Amino acid sequence: MASKGGEGEHPSVTLFRQYLRIRTVQPEPDYGAAVAFLEERARQLSLDCQKVEVAPGRVVTVLTWPGTNPKLSSLLLNSHTDVVPVFKEHWSHDPFEAFKDAEGNIYARGSQDMKCVSIQYLEAVRRLKAAGYHFPRTIHMTFVPDEEIGGHQGMELFVHRPEFRALRAGFALDEGLANPTDAFTVFYSERSPWWVRVTSTGKPGHGSQFIEDTAAEKLHKVVSSILAFRQKEQQRLQSNPRLTLGSVTSVNLSKLEGGVAYNVVPASMSASFDFRVAPDVDLKAFEKQLHSWCGEAGEGVTFEFAQKWTEPRMTSTDDSDPWWAAFSGVFKNMNLTLEPKIFPAATDSRYLRAVGVPALGFSPMNRTPLLLHDHNERLHEDVFLRGIDIYTQLLPALASVSAAPGDG
Numbered sequence: 410m411a412s413k414g415g416e417g418e419h420p421s422v423t424l425f426r427q428y429l430r431i432r433t434v435q436p437e438p439d440y441g442a443a444v445a446f447l448e449e450r451a452r453q454l455s456l457d458c459q460k461v462e463v464a465p466g467r468v469v470t471v472l473t474w475p476g477t478n479p480k481l482s483s484l485l486l487n488s489h490t491d492v493v494p495v496f497k498e499h500w501s502h503d504p505f506e507a508f509k510d511a512e513g514n515i516y517a518r519g520s521q522d523m524k525c526v527s528i529q530y531l532e533a534v535r536r537l538k539a540a541g542y543h544f545p546r547t548i549h550m551t552f553v554p555d556e557e558i559g560g561h562q563g564m565e566l567f568v569h570r571p572e573f574r575a576l577r578a579g580f581a582l583d584e585g586l587a588n589p590t591d592a593f594t595v596f597y598s599e600r601s602p603w604w605v606r607v608t609s610t611g612k613p614g615h616g617s618q619f620i621e622d623t624a625a626e627k628l629h630k631v632v633s634s635i636l637a638f639r640q641k642e643q644q645r646l647q648s649n650p651r652l653t654l655g656s657v658t659s660v661n662l663s664k665l666e667g668g669v670a671y672n673v674v675p676a677s678m679s680a681s682f683d684f685r686v687a688p689d690v691d692l693k694a695f696e697k698q699l700h701s702w703c704g705e706a707g708e709g710v711t712f713e714f715a716q717k718w719t720e721p722r723m724t725s726t727d728d729s730d731p732w733w734a735a736f737s738g739v740f741k742n743m744n745l746t747l748e749p750k751i752f753p754a755a756t757d758s759r760y761l762r763a764v765g766v767p768a769l770g771f772s773p774m775n776r777t778p779l780l781l782h783d784h785n786e787r788l789h790e791d792v793f794l795r796g797i798d799i800y801t802q803l804l805p806a807l808a809s810v811s812a813a814p815g816d817g
C-alpha cells in the first residue's frame with residue numbers, strides 16, 4: 410500500500426522524505442527551512458554546525474565530525490540543497506509530497522539530484538557515531554546553495570573564503586548520476602561549459618531586395634560550421650564504444666535572436682550555443698577555432714561568452730593514489746562494479762578541483778533510470794538504503810587514509 414511514512418518505514422527513509430518536502434526549488438528556494446533542518450540534524454548527531462553566508466541569503470551549512478589526528482587533511486562530503494523547477498502537470502504525484510508508491514518508489518524533485526546523497530551522508534555518520542567509531546581524519550559535510558544555477562552564489566564563492574580554507578579539505582565527494590545497470594558510476598572529471606553568443610552584423614534594407622552581406626547569411630555560415638562540428642563529434646562518440654558522452658565535445662544551438670518585421674532585413678542577428686568541452690581539449694586552440702568559424706563567415710561576426718570554464722581538472726583514478734585506492738577498494742570489497750566516467754554537465758566539483766581539492770562525483774544509485782531534472786524524478790527506497798550502507802563503508806576507508814598529498 411502507498412504510504413506517507415510512519416508505520417513500518419525505515420527511519421532513514423522517513424527522514425529523506427521529510428527533507429524532500431522542503432521546497433528548495435529554484436528560482437526561489439526556501440533555504441531557511443533547509444538550514445533549520447540541517448541544524449536540527451547537527452543537534453541530533455552532536456555535530457558542530459557552522460553557517461557561512463557567502464552572499465545575501467545564500468548560506469553554506471557545514472557539519473563537522475572531528476577526527477583524532479588534526480594534522481591530517483579532512484574529508485569533505487558535499488551536497489547542494491537546491492533543486493530544479495518542476496512542470497507539475499506532468500507529474501503523477503505532487504513533486505514536493507515525497508509520495509511513496511506500493512513498490513517503494515519515492516517520487517520527488519531532488520530524490521536523485523541530490524537530496525538522497527545529503528541524507529545518506531548524515532545517516533552513515535549517524536550509524537558510525539552510534540557504533541562508537543572514531544577516524545583519524547575530520548569529516549565535514551557541506552550543504553551548499555544554488556548549484557542548480559551554476560554555483561556562482563554558492564560553491565564558487567565558498568572555495569575562496571577563509572572558512573573553506575580552515576576546513577583543510579584533502580579530498581571531496583560530490584554528486585554523480587544514477588546508473589540503470591547493476592554498476593555504479595563515479596565521475597573523476599567534467600566537461601567545461603562554454604556558453605557562446607555569436608552576433609552577426611550586416612547590411613539592412615527592404616525585404617524585397619537581394620541585399621548583399623546580410624547578418625542572416627553570415628550567421629547561417631557560422632551555424633553551419635558549428636553544427637558540422639557537432640555532427641563530427643557525435644559520430645566520433647557513436648563509432649567508438651570506449652568513448653562516453655563526457656569524453657567528446659558536444660554543442661547545441663539553444664537560442665536564435667534578431668529581426669523586427671518580415672520586410673525589414675535586420676542589421677544584426679545572434680545565435681547562442683551551449684558547448685560542453687571535453688577535458689582533454691586544448692582550450693586555447695578551441696577558442697581559436699571559434700574565431701576561425703566567425704572569421705570565415707565574413708566581416709562583422711563576433712562572439713562573447715556567457716559561461717567560460719577554463720580550469721578542467723582530472724581527479725586521479727590511478728591505484729597508486731591513496732584516495733582512489735581507498736574509494737575503489739570499498740567497491741572491490743563489497744563486490745560492486747564501478748564505472749569511472751567524465752561528467753557530461755557541470756557540478757560544484759569543478760570549483761573544488763580548481764582550488765586543488767581532488768573530488769569524485771558519486772551518487773549511489775544503480776539499477777535506477779536517469780531522472781534528474783525530469784518529470785517523475787524518483788528513487789526506490791531500497792536503493793536509497795543501500796546507498797547508506799555504501800557510505801558506511803566508504804567513510805571509514807576515506808577518513809582513515811594514512812598519508813595523502815596535502816597532509817600537514
Ligand SMILES: CSCC[C@H](NC(C)=O)C(=O)O
Nearest residue numbers: 557558559602716754755756
Ligand atoms: C554552467 S552552470 C549550469 C550547471 C548545470 N549543472 C547540471 C548538473 O545540470 C549544467 O551543467 O548546465
Ligand SMILES: [Zn+2]
Nearest residue numbers: 522523556584
Ligand atoms: Zn545536482
Ligand SMILES: [Zn+2]
Nearest residue numbers: 493522557781
Ligand atoms: Zn541538477
